[in-house]
Amino acid sequence: MGRKLLLEHIDVPGIETFEVYRKNGGYRSVEKALKTMSPQNVVEEVQASGLRGRGGAGFPTGMKWSFLAKPEGVPRYLLCNADESEPGTFKDRYLMEKIPHLLVEGMIVSSYALGCNQSYIYIRGEYMWVLEIVEKAIAEAYANGFLGKNILGSGYDLDLAIAPGGGAYICGEETALIESLEGKRGNPRIKPPFPAVRGLWGCPTVVNNVESIAAVVPIVNDGGAEYAKIGIGKSTGTKLISACGNLVKPGVYEIELGITVEEFIYSDEWCGGIANGKKIKACVPGGSSVPILPANLITKTAEGVDRLMSYEGLAEGGFASGSMLGSGGFIVFDEDQCIVRNTWNFARFYAHESCGQCSPCREGTGWMEKVLRRLENGQGHMHDIDLLAEINKKIEGNTICPLGDAAAWPVAAAIRHFREEFEWHVTHPDEAVKRNFGIASNHMPLV
Amino acid sequence: MQENWTHKMSISVTHNSTDQAEPQFSAEKMVEVQRFINHYPEGKQKSALMRILHLAEEEFGGWLSVPTMNYVAGLLNIQPIEVYEVATFYTMFNIEKPGKVVLEVCRTGPCMLVGSDQIIEHIENKLDIKVGQTSADGMFTLKTAECLGACGYGPMLQCGKHYHEHLTPAKVDELLDTLRKEHSDK
Amino acid sequence: MVKVIIDDIEVEVEPGTTILNAARQIGGDVVPPAMCYYSKLQGSGGKCRTCLVEVAAGSTADPRPMPKLVASCSTPVMDGMIVKNKTSERVYDNRAAVTEFLLINHPLDCPICDQAGECHLQDLGFEHGKEGTRYEEKRRTFDPIDIGDKIKLHMNRCILCYRCVYVANQLTDKRVHGIMHRGDHAEISTYIEQAIDNDFSGNVIDVCPVGALTDKTFRFKSRVWFLKPMEASCECTKCAGKAVVWMFGDEIYRVTGRKDKYGEIEDIDGKTAWICNECRFDKKDKSQWNIEGPRVINRHSVIAQNQYLVDERIESKKLN
Ligand SMILES: Cc1cc2nc3c(=O)[nH]c(=O)nc-3n(C[C@H](O)[C@H](O)[C@H](O)COP(=O)(O)O)c2cc1C
Ligand code: SF4
Ligand code: SF4
Ligand code: FES
Numbered sequence: 039m040g041r042k043l044l045l046e047h048i049d050v051p052g053i054e055t056f057e058v059y060r061k062n063g064g065y066r067s068v069e070k071a072l073k074t075m076s077p078q079n080v081v082e083e084v085q086a087s088g089l090r091g092r093g094g095a096g097f098p099t100g101m102k103w104s105f106l107a108k109p110e111g112v113p114r115y116l117l118c119n120a121d122e123s124e125p126g127t128f129k130d131r132y133l134m135e136k137i138p139h140l141l142v143e144g145m146i147v148s149s150y151a152l153g154c155n156q157s158y159i160y161i162r163g164e165y166m167w168v169l170e171i172v173e174k175a176i177a178e179a180y181a182n183g184f185l186g187k188n189i190l191g192s193g194y195d196l197d198l199a200i201a202p203g204g205g206a207y208i209c210g211e212e213t214a215l216i217e218s219l220e221g222k223r224g225n226p227r228i229k230p231p232f233p234a235v236r237g238l239w240g241c242p243t244v245v246n247n248v249e250s251i252a253a254v255v256p257i258v259n260d261g262g263a264e265y266a267k268i269g270i271g272k273s274t275g276t277k278l279i280s281a282c283g284n285l286v287k288p289g290v291y292e293i294e295l296g297i298t299v300e301e302f303i304y305s306d307e308w309c310g311g312i313a314n315g316k317k318i319k320a321c322v323p324g325g326s327s328v329p330i331l332p333a334n335l336i337t338k339t340a341e342g343v344d345r346l347m348s349y350e351g352l353a354e355g356g357f358a359s360g361s362m363l364g365s366g367g368f369i370v371f372d373e374d375q376c377i378v379r380n381t382w383n384f385a386r387f388y389a390h391e392s393c394g395q396c397s398p399c400r401e402g403t404g405w406m407e408k409v410l411r412r413l414e415n416g417q418g419h420m421h422d423i424d425l426l427a428e429i430n431k432k433i434e435g436n437t438i439c440p441l442g443d444a445a446a447w448p449v450a451a452a453i454r455h456f457r458e459e460f461e462w463h464v465t466h467p468d469e470a471v472k473r474n475f476g477i478a479s480n481h482m483p484l485v
Numbered sequence: 486m487q488e489n490w491t492h493k494m495s496i497s498v499t500h501n502s503t504d505q506a507e508p509q510f511s512a513e514k515m516v517e518v519q520r521f522i523n524h525y526p527e528g529k530q531k532s533a534l535m536r537i538l539h540l541a542e543e544e545f546g547g548w549l550s551v552p553t554m555n556y557v558a559g560l561l562n563i564q565p566i567e568v569y570e571v572a573t574f575y576t577m578f579n580i581e582k583p584g585k586v587v588l589e590v591c592r593t594g595p596c597m598l599v600g601s602d603q604i605i606e607h608i609e610n611k612l613d614i615k616v617g618q619t620s621a622d623g624m625f626t627l628k629t630a631e632c633l634g635a636c637g638y639g640p641m642l643q644c645g646k647h648y649h650e651h652l653t654p655a656k657v658d659e660l661l662d663t664l665r666k667e668h669s670d671k
Numbered sequence: 672m673v674k675v676i677i678d679d680i681e682v683e684v685e686p687g688t689t690i691l692n693a694a695r696q697i698g699g700d701v702v703p704p705a706m707c708y709y710s711k712l713q714g715s716g717g718k719c720r721t722c723l724v725e726v727a728a729g730s731t732a733d734p735r736p737m738p739k740l741v742a743s744c745s746t747p748v749m750d751g752m753i754v755k756n757k758t759s760e761r762v763y764d765n766r767a768a769v770t771e772f773l774l775i776n777h778p779l780d781c782p783i784c785d786q787a788g789e790c791h792l793q794d795l796g797f798e799h800g801k802e803g804t805r806y807e808e809k810r811r812t813f814d815p816i817d818i819g820d821k822i823k824l825h826m827n828r829c830i831l832c833y834r835c836v837y838v839a840n841q842l843t844d845k846r847v848h849g850i851m852h853r854g855d856h857a858e859i860s861t862y863i864e865q866a867i868d869n870d871f872s873g874n875v876i877d878v879c880p881v882g883a884l885t886d887k888t889f890r891f892k893s894r895v896w897f898l899k900p901m902e903a904s905c906e907c908t909k910c911a912g913k914a915v916v917w918m919f920g921d922e923i924y925r926v927t928g929r930k931d932k933y934g935e936i937e938d939i940d941g942k943t944a945w946i947c948n949e950c951r952f953d954k955k956d957k958s959q960w961n962i963e964g965p966r967v968i969n970r971h972s973v974i975a976q977n978q979y980l981v982d983e984r985i986e987s988k989k990l991n
Contacts, residue, residue, distance in 0.1 A: 113526075125593045125632040156526070163539065163577045164633050166646045199524035204535050204575025206853070207631065221534035222567075223574040223850070228717035228745050239529060280637060282595040288637035326594055326632075367636065369595050383594045387631050393574075394831065394850075394857035396718050401772035404855035408808040425805055432768035435739045436720055551863055566849045569862035573851040 040294040041268060043256040043276050044249070048136050054171060056178035059139040065184055067258035071147045072192040075258075080151035084254060086262030088274035093119055093210070093247030094325065094365040096349050099254075105234040106152055107242040115243045116149045118159040118251050119215060120168075123207035125326035125387060126367025129278035130248035132290040134161075134168050138175035144251035145198055146184060147258050152244055155195050159248075160215050162203040173200055207391035211439050212245040213237075214393065225395045226439035247365075249278055270296030273348035277366055284372035286310035295348045299323070300337040302347050303370065316372040320455075323352050324364020326384050327444035329451030330377070331361050357451070377459050378470075381452040382410035388445035399442040402433040406449055413460060416467030423460045427453055508545045508553045518560060530561050534571055537561070538578060547587065548579035576630070583626035584619040585668045589643045592629040595636035604640045605629065607654045611661065624665060673750035677701050678758045690743035690754055691722055695933070702933075703756050704766070704795055706773070706880050707832035708744035711935055711943045715837050716744035719830060720769045721795060725762050728753035740765055763799070770799040775806040776855065778827045786882030788895040791934060792830060811855060818848065819866025821887050821952050822876060826858050829883035835859065835875035842945060843869040859883070870909050873951040877928045877936060888952045889925040898924055900966035905959055909947035913939050915966050916957075923955045929966070 042048075052058035059065075071080050085100030106114060118141065122130040134141055141159070149157045161169045176198050179185045187195045201219050203209050209218040213227035216238050237243020253275060257265045266274045273295040279302070282288045287310040293302065302308045303318070312318050321336045322328060339345050340359040345352065352363045371380070389403040406429050412418050430446035437443070453460060463470040510518060517540060521533040537557055538549060545553045554568040572578045579587070590596075590605050605616065608627055612620045619626040635641045638650035642657075649660055672683045677694050678701045684693045692710065694702045703724055708716030716722075723740040731751025740762060743754070756762055774796060781787045813826035831850070836859075839846040848867050851860045861867065867875065876884050898917040903926075905912040915930075916923045928936040928946045936943050954960065 122634050123632055126595050126636050127632075128634040128636050128638075131634045158524075162634070163535070163575070164630075164643060166539070167648075170646075197524075201524075201532065202536055202539060203577075204538065204571070205577030205630075206575050208853075218535070219532055220529070221531035221561075221563075221571065223570050223853070228742070239526070282636035282639070283598045290637065322594075367595075369598070369636070371598060375598060380594055380597070383592075383597055387593055389854060390576075390631055392854040394852075394854040395833075396720050397769055397772045397830070398720055400831070400855050400857070401775055405772075405775060405806065405808065412808075432765065432772075436723060436765055436769070438717060564846055566846055566862065569851060570849045573862070574853050 040292070040297065041276065042292050043265075043268075044133065044140065044252050044278065045137070045290075045292045053137050054135075054139070054175070056139060056175070056182055059137070060182075063259075064139050065143050065146075065179075067255045068143060068146050068150075068184055069190060071150055071258050072190050072194055077151045077153055080147060080254075080258060083257055083262035084151070087253075087257045087265040088262075088269075088272065089250065089253055089257060089265065090273070090349065091247055092249035092253065092277065092366070094124065094327070096363065099246065099250050102234070102246075103152060103244060105232075106244055107235045108153065109242070113156065113241050114152060114154050115238045115241060116145065116152050116154045116157040117215060117219065117238065117243060117245045118145060118157070118248055119210060119212070119245050120159055120161040120165070120172075120248045121203055121207075121210035121215060122165075122248070122365075123162055123210055123391075124365045124367055125384065126282055126322060126369040127280050127325050127365045128282070129280040129290050129366055131165055131168055132280070133248060133252060133278065134165070134172050138172045139179070140252045140255060141172065141248055142175050142179050142184075142198065144254045146179070146189070146196060148246070148251050148254050149196050149198075150194055151254075156197050156199075158219060158238075159198070159200045160203060160209070160219055161200055162209075163205055164203075166202065169200055169202055176200070206393075207387075208393045208439070208441055211441065214439070215245060216243060223393070225393045226441075228438055249366075268294050270346065270348050271350060273350060273363075277347075277363070279347070279366045279368050281309050281368040281370070283368075283370035284313045284316065284375070285370050286313050293347055295346075296351070297347050298337070299345045299347055299351075302368075303337070309370070312370065312372050314372070316374065318370060319373045319375055320371040320377060322361070322367075322369040322371075322448070324362045325367035326369070326387065327447060328352075328362040328364045329357055329360070329447055330455060332455040335359050335455075357447075358454075361451075376414075377452055377456040378410070378414050378463050381449055382407070382414045384448045385410045385445065388441065392441060392445070396436075396438045396442070398433045399437045399445065402429050402442070403445045405429055406445070410449070413463050414470065416463065416469075416471040418460075418464045418467075420461065420464050422464070423453060423457065508541070508550075508556050510540075510544060514540065514544060522561075531563050531567070534561060534563075534568065535575070538568070538572060542578060546582065547585075548582050550582075584623050586624060586644060586664050587626045587628060589628045589630040589633075591631070591633045591635065591639060591641055591643070593632040593636075595632070596639035596641065599639045601640040604642070604652050604654070604657060607657055608661075611658070624668065625661070673748055673752075675748040675750070675752045675754065677754040678756050684748060686750075687747050690724060690726075690741070690746050690748055690752075691716075693748050694743065694754075694756065700757055703743050703762075704791070704798070705744050705933065706791055706795065706830060707834065709834050709837070709878055709935055710933075711938075712834060712837040712841060712878065715832075715834055717742050719773070719832055721766060721773075721799075723762060723765055723769070725755040725759040726752060727755050766799045767801060770795050771801065771805075773830050774800065775804070775808075776811045776827075777830075778810065778812070780828070784825075784828065784882040785885045785889060785895075786828075786879075789934075790882060791880035792828075813858060817887065818861055818884075819868050821873065821948070822867055823885050823887050824859060825883050825885070826860075827883075828881045829859055830881055831857055831859070832880060834878040834880070835884055838874050838878050839867070839869075839872065842871040842874055845869065848875075868948075870947050870949075871945055873948045874928065874936075874945050876951075877930065877945075880934065886925055886927075886951070888955070890922070890955065893919060893924060900968055902929065902963040902966045903960040904963060905950065905954060905961060907947060907950055910950060911939055911942070911944045912946070912950060913944045914946050914950055914960075916960055916962065918957075921957060923957060923960070926951045926954060 047062045089099045090096040206224045208214045209224040214224040218224040233243040339354045385407040389407040394400040433442045434446040521536040525532040558565040558568045640652045641650040703722040706719035706721045722743045724743045726737040728734040730749030815825045848861045903916040917925045
């Protein structure tokens with residue numbers, strides 16, 4: 039068993055209540071930080087931990103915190119990104135639902151570190167019942183003197199509130215989240231200025247993922263150096279992976295970064311292998327936005343080395359033969375799944391979720407979706423495949439926010455690794471229409 | 486083949502302002518509304534908009550009519566257009582009157598891999614409607630949704646605040662029966 | 672002042688100036704096309720992506736090139752920055768793609784569009800478009816609607832530049848139209864049947880780069896290139912009363928603000944000369960105006976070429 043830092047007490051009955059959580063060592067980090075550490079000390083511990091943002095981009099959290107502008111007399115805000123909408127990702131929900139106080143505790147120490155007196159948790163609207171759970175935890179924290187004025191007699195004040203989303207993946211993007219929190223449409227802002235300088239209501243703002251915030255708790259408790267001992271290289275600590283698709287045991291797992299993909303998929307401690315005795319065909323290891331990996335590149339890199347579950351391990355080989363850890367949404371496809379159908383499905387998702395502000399994304403995602411839908415339904419042409427590749431090249435990098443890239447990459451990667459399957463849909467229109475199962479066991483050679 | 490949007494053309498002319506009586510939150514709900522507004526600094530009350538819209542939908546028939554949105558605009562002292570813009574942007578808000586029960590089946594990749602297409606088809610056949618439609622008795626509206634964050638527990642659907650996971654056709658039948666009973670007297 | 676080189680031409684500008692505005696100080700074809708940015712509207716720009724340019728060197732302090740193309744309308748220059756617009760193939764390539772994106776759902780109904788001849792999308796298509804289309808799907812369509820009795824909205828033609836929304840926010844006291852829905856279903860709308868009616872609301876017509884918002888009082892449909900634009904002024908209590916009246920013989924067919932070569936309303940005495948609705952919609956009698964003389968119109972829109980007096984200042988710049 040690997041070490042558990044976040045989910046250690048997840049199975050303790052009643053852990054969602056303040057009492058039980060506190061008995062199991064909860065809120066120690068708040069006591070420690072507020073009584074014995076300066077805010078700067080906390081930031082330093084987070085820097086020392088090597089913690090990288092768990093929301094998808096993997097940007098070092100300590101560094102992000104150090105960028106926060108601190109002009110005199112202007113409030114600063116910490117926003118927790120609980121918008122979790124990336125297909126394949128359901129770890130934040132799990133954490134908030136099962137052990138909400140961990141997030142509340144993390145919010146308190148993180149807000150203290152950043153010098154914020156008002157913080158918000160932005161939860162996607164669909165998680166309304168999760169919102170109620172977290173709101174209850176917040177109320178308990180207030181009742182026990184961990185939130186509000188003069189917390190634990192330290193002189194530090196903090197108010198924490200929740201804001202719900204309303205069904206928009208794009209609000210996971212930091213600046214769209216800020217717009218949404220201001221009660222507006224979730225249109226991402228043009229950067230610069232970055233939120234660290236001008237964010238919520240024009241004030242310096244930090245946005246962090248639920249898991250990143252939660253990870254601050256063990257970092258403060260045990261020290262950044264201790265946290266950094268877990269993991270491999272620049273991928274320190276533990277990571278929640280939400281595994282789904284055709285697995286024997288889908289679910290949320292906390293892994294030490296650096297275990298092998300092979301172990302994660304096939305060992306009984308984790309996913310337990312592919313469901314129904316089938317073979318694996320492909321894997322999207324970090325949420326729908328990251329490149330898909332064909333069977334031969336999942337557990338081994340192109341060099342034949344064991345692929346590791348880490349930021350670097352999953353990215354090994356770059357876009358040609360690698361992927362990304364992303365948000366930890368680990369989607370596994372069995373041999374009967376159709377890559378074209380799935381690519382269309384993801385393209386539809388991005389077209390549906392584009393805010394529509396900038397032309398390449400607004401028009402390009404819709405266009406790709408329509409072309410892919412035709413291909414999937416046996417009305418495609420050979421030239422459509424190149425057209426798709428062409429469209430996604432023209433979206434990528436040309437948009438206001440990374441949703442454009444997120445829409446482009448999966449299509450590019452699917453065509454790169456499964457071109458034959460796209461061509462098969464053109465040459466076998468009748469079969470393509472009839473059923474959605476792909477070509478059996480497509481173990482494509484490396485291009 | 487499933488259209489991914491039911492395309493409303495020129496919505497401007499499809500909505501008029503007399504489609505519902507003047508809504509009004511109860512005194513008890515007004516306390517809630519005030520609490521939501523108090524989460525934000527002075528002058529930033531617009532931030533409470535989404536939270537209040539969710540509440541308004543719950544209170545005023547499961548959707549946001551023009552009078553409802555105008556009412557909320559008044560509460561927050563903003564222009565009605567600012568509410569319309571937000572209500573149409575976020576897919577959770579119903580801007581047309583749905584059936585008593587709204588079923589939203591997740592249709593995105595991970596759920597599709599484990600059979601959401603079959604669940605959608607099953608409900609369509611069972612209720613004799615297509616996605617986007619309401620059953621003849623006005624009871625159920627079937628919608629699809631993009632990833633609801635239950636990928637490991639699919640196929641799944643959302644109904645109000647509840648997630649129903651690990652669905653099978655049999656479980657769907659059972660669920661529909663329960664929901665029908667729960668809502669038939671209302 | 673900071674120095675920046677755009678297409679091998681050096682220019683000195685105030686710190687904080689955007690690349691686009693620095694290029695406008697040079698003028699000519701160094702200036703990237705801007706479909707959404709409008710210098711007189713705060714916050715505009717960044718959306719259409721037609722103005723993307725390549726930054727070959729970020730600044731003297733950090734001369735690394737920027738990996739992505741940047742929106743020139745919303746990226747400030749740095750001292751020593753080297754920018755490539757017309758000298759970059761990558762820029763042209765991507766601009767062609769953006770043009771294609773803007774056109775895939777466009778109805779291409781120029782022959783019946785009031786904006787034809789002064790449409791920025793036509794210009795863009797002419798300069799950067801490809802022949803034919805690779806778009807085989809159904810186009811998105813909306814019915815044209817009236818937004819009050821003065822303004823017509825052809826949503827089919829809208830490129831969602833948001834300029835009209837900024838006008839409503841910044842020039843009028845109560846905005847009644849906005850953007851509904853999202854993605855490729857986003858649309859300009861009032862949501863409920865409602866007139867955009869406010870002393871300055873007519874300016875949405877002047878800022879619209881395409882024929883999405885047009886003047887319903889534009890009498891007797893006529894091609895703009897058959898009309899004679901005249902500079903005119905009047906005593907007006909609401910606005911500066913400086914406009915362009917578009918005449919056919921002795922009749923005023925329509926009234927617009929005075930636009931500069933970028934299609935933006937000119938500043939007169941240090942203030943942007945937005946015209947009020949009364950001047951725009953109601954003063955269609957020659958006696959209500961003091962006609963000052965022919966308006967110099969720079970080359971703009973293919974169809975309009977050679978129809979107007981040519982702005983020689985611009986032409987002479989283009990030669991060097
Ligand atoms: C389109 C889009 C959607 C995103 N969705 C989420 C999300 O749902 N949750 C999240 O934590 N980060 C999301 N992100 C990443 C955030 O922008 C941001 O990087 C993150 O919240 C930062 O937190 P971290 O540094 O703790 O990871 C998204 C980014 C983009 C571009
Ligand atoms: S890339 Fe897409 S989602 Fe992002 S701002 Fe542009 S249109 Fe909106
Ligand atoms: S109607 Fe015209 S001004 Fe308004 S967003 Fe569309 S193109 Fe821009
Ligand atoms: S003018 Fe710069 S993005 Fe539109």
